[in-house]
Amino acid sequence: MHPRNSYRVPPDFRELAKTYPPLKPCLIFQGDSVSIDFKNEVSQRRLTEALLYRDFGIALEIPLNRLLRNILDRLNYVLWIQDIIQATQFLERSPIRGMDIGTGSSAIYPLLSCKLDPHWSFIATDVDAFSLQSARSNVEKNGLLERIQVFATSPDAPIFAPLHADPKTSIAFTMCNPPFYSSREDVAASAEAKEFEPSAVCTGADVEMITPGGESVFVRRMVDESLQIGTRCWWYTSMLGKMASLTEVISSLQGHAINNYGVTEFVQGTTRRWAVVWSFGDVRLPDSIARTTAPQLQSLMPPRNTLRQPFHALSQNPSRLAELLAAALAAVEGVRVVPLDMHMHTPNAGAAFTVSAVKNTWSRGARRRHKHAAESKGPAVPEPAAPGLVCRMQWILPDVSHGQEGSGTFLECQWVLGKDRQLFEGFASHISRKVSEGVSADPSD
Numbered sequence: 001m002h003p004r005n006s007y008r009v010p011p012d013f014r015e016l017a018k019t020y021p022p023l024k025p026c027l028i029f030q031g032d033s034v035s036i037d038f039k040n041e042v043s044q045r046r047l048t049e050a051l052l053y054r055d056f057g058i059a060l061e062i063p064l065n066r067l068l069r070n071i072l073d074r075l076n077y078v079l080w081i082q083d084i085i086q087a088t089q090f091l092e093r094s095p096i097r098g099m100d101i102g103t104g105s106s107a108i109y110p111l112l113s114c115k116l117d118p119h120w121s122f123i124a125t126d127v128d129a130f131s132l133q134s135a136r137s138n139v140e141k142n143g144l145l146e147r148i149q150v151f152a153t154s155p156d157a158p159i160f161a162p163l164h165a166d167p168k169t170s171i172a173f174t175m176c177n178p179p180f181y182s183s184r185e186d187v188a189a190s191a192e193a194k195e196f197e198p199s200a201v202c203t204g205a206d207v208e209m210i211t212p213g214g215e216s217v218f219v220r221r222m223v224d225e226s227l228q229i230g231t232r233c234w235w236y237t238s239m240l241g242k243m244a245s246l247t248e249v250i251s252s253l254q255g256h257a258i259n260n261y262g263v264t265e266f267v268q269g270t271t272r273r274w275a276v277v278w279s280f281g282d283v284r285l286p287d288s289i290a291r292t293t294a295p296q297l298q299s300l301m302p303p304r305n306t307l308r309q310p311f312h313a314l315s316q317n318p319s320r321l322a323e324l325l326a327a328a329l330a331a332v333e334g335v336r337v338v339p340l341d342m343h344m345h346t347p348n349a350g351a352a353f354t355v356s357a358v359k360n361t362w363s364r365g366a367r368r369r370h371k372h373a374a375e376s377k378g379p380a381v382p383e384p385a386a387p388g389l390v391c392r393m394q395w396i397l398p399d400v401s402h403g404q405e406g407s408g409t410f411l412e413c414q415w416v417l418g419k420d421r422q423l424f425e426g427f428a429s430h431i432s433r434k435v436s437e438g439v440s441a442d443p444s445d
Contacts, residue, residue: 001267002075006075007071016050023049025046052111058111060111062106063105070271071112076273077175083289087286095120098174098175099122100175101238114144158225160225160233216240222238261279262302282418311409318395321409334359334361352392352393355392358388391414391415392416413432
């Protein structure tokens with residue numbers, strides 16, 4: 001579950017029913033405890049309505065013949081998208097506009113997202129006429145017609161149809177929760193293969209649960225089409241319900257040489273979902289967003305964008321840490337160094353700097369080439385117009401508030417922007433080495 005998910009603590013059903021009286025008839029009293037029957041469709045609908053009403057101010061009408069969305073799973077996905085956008089706010093691209101592919105009758109993703117952030121807006125697409133009508137009704141009911149555009153498309157149209165319809169349109173991200181299954185037989189086979197009965201009722205229509213080839217084929221179509229759209233979308237994302245689908249989608253990304261991607265896992269009780277993100281831009285996500293620690297997924301993880309070097313001997317001397325890092329950065333020719341106040345974002349962060357470089361000036365090979373060019377007195381080579389590398393370097397201090405005094409100190413290098421991984425890794429290695437030399441040369445350490 002996402003750490004900012006407010007439902008990490010189960011809701012108090014008794015108190016919830018006080019704020020949303022239609023839930024009261026669904027309550028089940030067992031001594032001092034109160035619950036509901038999660039396999040009862042009416043109870044599930046009232047619970048979903050109650051949570052949305054109380055916690056987000058959303059009035060939602062869910063048609064009886066359409067999928068009842070699990071709010072907890074959907075909130076995990078929305079919060080992860082928020083993390084992705086917040087990690088790239090330095091781009092100063094606002095307001096934020098997203099696209100929900102297959103918004104369904106509830107339009108739950110756009111509604112949740114717009115309620116959580118007043119600066120977000122959406123294009124919400126669907127191929128089903130009934131779902132589109134219901135989605136528009138829910139958007140209007142919540143006063144969000146100016147921020148959520150419901151767009152009708154068709155199964156034969158491109159997945160990113162709105163972007164094809166207007167070549168000048170660009171968006172910050174896509175969201176998608178495609179149908180899991182390829183056929184009715186696939187649905188039946190999946191139900192038979194489950195060891196336990198489902199913990200909640202399923203009310204989905206075929207149009208919401210079935211797509212030709214299943215979710216893997218659909219998301220791989222997204223990958224193929226994204227090659228044409230390119231950077232008109234910053235971040236392409238989709239949720240997946242099967243680990244096998246995740247493997248196939250990552251294989252597709254790698255097959256297209258898309259190396260700027262990330263993976264996360266959502267765990268809600270006994271339910272597991274996965275999400276993938278990719279981009280054609282040069283902005284890089286931190287490992288906390290783009291990588292998961294789940295052991296079974298490690299072979300699918302992208303290379304690390306966050307590198308850490310331990311410096312245990314200096315953990316008790318924050319001022320000396322700042323001096324060593326500042327000196328190592330100042331010694332690199334041609335880089336721009338800007339101090340940052342990271343403590344407000346990371347409680348155990350020490351000195352931090354954003355570093356920009358237009359080219360490699362720190363490696364031995366680069367210094368030799370520079371010396372040779374100076375000696376030959378050839379024509380000056382113009383500098384690139386934009387930096388080839390932007391990274392954030394900071395000290396991570398022991399978190400004494402959690403009794404981790406012995407965990408040591410780390411120099412962290414976070415890749416923020418660039419296309420050359422070797423440039424990033426070489427710079428991180430160079431600075432770590434220079435800081436280590438400074439430690440060795442100082443007898444006080």
